[in-house]
Amino acid sequence: MHFEISVDIDAAAETVWALLADVERWPGMTDSIDRVELLDKPFALSSKARVHQPRLPAAVWTVTAFDENETFTWESRSPGVRTVAAHDIARRPDGTVSVRLAIDQTGPLAPAASLLAGRLTRRYVTMEANGLKAEAERRSGTGSP
Template sequence: MRFEAGTEIAADAQRVWAVLIDVQRWPEWTASVSQVERGEPGPLTVGATARLTQPKLRPAVWRVTELTEGRDFTWVSEAPGVRTRAEHRLLPLPDGRTRVELAIAQSGPLAGPVGWLYGGLLRRYLRLEADGLKRRSELG
């Protein structure tokens, strides 16, 4: 199962990246995340972890598997029967704006039932994250 959301932001990619990569502050700008606890100090890098608490979902530990500075990062969370991959991608636009693309992909034997049960919530959370990132990044 795969869910996606995106938006265009009236801010350059550097500004949007600074907001996006500061995962501990996500609860300030998206209602889809109520608490973030980093597993390690310092910047988010490949291998880094964060425990996210989200309304209506069990807390989950996410591990960064891919990161291209200023452009994208992907992290993965494992639960019995389902592996969730969350992608965060920034695309600079010619006029100084930025397109953000967010996606959640689930795999494993329980991905179908989990997607069926939680698909609406996951779509809503992706939309909240995209819209919140837009608002926070455009504040300057």
């Protein structure tokens, strides 16, 4: 399964990055995440975090790529499925950004996982993108109160 969404955010890249990199505060931006426990601090390459989401088993994610203020990718493994999630910030000339969130599942059980939870996964990634946009614009004073 592959799913990605891009959202334009009327906020500075630094504001958006601060929100993305503060994974323990994600539950305040979206109902798709109940709790995040950062297992290795600071959040950087090789860091691990346990993510608790409604209707899904808790998963430990390991940061596999990290470029401060621009992107991070992390992955989680469960029996027969490897899930990779990318978080990319593209700066625009007007000072705003476009954020791309992508998720890929591979492995022998990935097709079954997609059938069972694909719709939920797509909904959660969309909720996360929209929550990030709303919070970044709120902090920048450009979004709705």
